[in-house]
Amino acid sequence: MTPIPTHRKRVLSGMRSTGRLHLGNYVGALQNWVGMQDEYECFFFVADWHALTTDYADTSQIKENSVEVLLDWLAAGLDPERCTMFIQSHVPQHAELHVIFSMITPLGWLERVPTYKEQRENITEKDLGTYGFLGYPVLQAADILIYKGDFVPVGEDQVPHVELTREIARRFNQFYSGRRSPVFPEPQPLLTPSPKLPGTDGRKMSKSYGNTIMLTDPEPVVRQKLKTMVTDPARVRRSDPGNPDVCPVGDLHKIFSTKETMAKVYEGCRSAGIGCIECKGWAADALVKILIPMQERRKKYEENPRLAWDILEAGSARAGQVAGATMEEVRAAMGMSLGYEAPGKE
Numbered sequence: 090m091t092p093i094p095t096h097r098k099r100v101l102s103g104m105r106s107t108g109r110l111h112l113g114n115y116v117g118a119l120q121n122w123v124g125m126q127d128e129y130e131c132f133f134f135v136a137d138w139h140a141l142t143t144d145y146a147d148t149s150q151i152k153e154n155s156v157e158v159l160l161d162w163l164a165a166g167l168d169p170e171r172c173t174m175f176i177q178s179h180v181p182q183h184a185e186l187h188v189i190f191s192m193i194t195p196l197g198w199l200e201r202v203p204t205y206k207e208q209r210e211n212i213t214e215k216d217l218g219t220y221g222f223l224g225y226p227v228l229q230a231a232d233i234l235i236y237k238g239d240f241v242p243v244g245e246d247q248v249p250h251v252e253l254t255r256e257i258a259r260r261f262n263q264f265y266s267g268r269r270s271p272v273f274p275e276p277q278p279l280l281t282p283s284p285k286l287p288g289t290d291g292r293k294m295s296k297s298y299g300n301t302i303m304l305t306d307p308e309p310v311v312r313q314k315l316k317t318m319v320t321d322p323a324r325v326r327r328s329d330p331g332n333p334d335v336c337p338v339g340d341l342h343k344i345f346s347t348k349e350t351m352a353k354v355y356e357g358c359r360s361a362g363i364g365c366i367e368c369k370g371w372a373a374d375a376l377v378k379i380l381i382p383m384q385e386r387r388k389k390y391e392e393n394p395r396l397a398w399d400i401l402e403a404g405s406a407r408a409g410q411v412a413g414a415t416m417e418e419v420r421a422a423m424g425m426s427l428g429y430e431a432p433g434k435e
């Protein structure tokens with residue numbers, strides 16, 4: 090498939106290949122991606138090399154996990170006719186550009202990335218004292234710049250990564266672009282809404298907390314998980330009034346329920362007119378309403394996984410063409426093009 094010429098601004102984003110996605114992934118990123126497909130020229134990649142930065146020791150599930158991520162993307166409404174979906178490691182130019190950027194990126198820039206320090210301190214069960222983990226923002230810069238991305242959809246906490254990408258682009262351009270026009274544009278963060286989505290225990294929804302509602306959970310499982318979800322601790326008895334603003338179920342309603350349901354929740358919770366079981370049932374209704382159509386879309390690919398793989402292969406080929414053209418420019422700018430040049434030639 091040849092790249093479709095377009096005048097739309099280009100958006101780049103990826104998700105690590107960690108297997109099936111949960112509602113937090115959907116609300117935090119995927120839902121925004123689905124909405125961007127027509128406004129921007131979108132490249133979305135399954136970041137399997139990034140998954141290696143923390144899970145390098147066991148790669149037995151990595152390929153299967155990449156496909157699971159893709160299935161959830163398709164289920165959520167990403168459309169291969171309207172965006173390019175691919176696997177990072179199938180476009181090896183990412184790695185080539187990463188090597189070059191590694192050469193020009195000062196160590197201090199990486200050590201001051203806030204998420205680096207934070208994750209080193211918080212993830213204690215894995216040895217993250219690796220070169221790859223320190224350098225993953227450099228790989229991210231390569232992921233973005235190899236497509237000359239205009240925008241990167243991110244939440245607030247990822248803005249420093251985009252800033253680092255801009256610094257790397259600037260440094261490369263300073264060193265190598267000379268009198269030519271700069272090879273790399275400086276991408277902008279595209280701040281996307283990512284409402285707080287609590288897991289069933291009230292903490293942020295995350296696989297590592299075991300508190301997730303998966304996009305693939307069947308209706309009875311969703312209803313069961315909701316039943317066990319924590320609520321406003323002030324509502325000990327049915328007759329105690331509560332406050333949806335301090336209740337994780339209330340947070341779910343705010344994201345997924347209609348205004349009418351929200352009004353019933355506020356009124357019923359504050360006056361103790363409804364019980365939590367009933368309120369959770371309404372939240373489950375709202376969730377099931379968005380999950381069932383996704384699960385139906387997913388079924389087609391689950392029954393024929395080859396279809397999904399073909400989408401990834403076609404997307405990787407399309408991405409590879411763009412990435413290949415950028416690498417030619419990079420090599421030329423650095424005086425390292427692959428073609429023969431007669432000795433002494435300027």
Ligand code: SF4
Nearest residue numbers: 331336338358365368
């Ligand atoms: S009624 Fe609903 S919002 Fe109020 S505490 Fe119970 S579950 Fe939470």
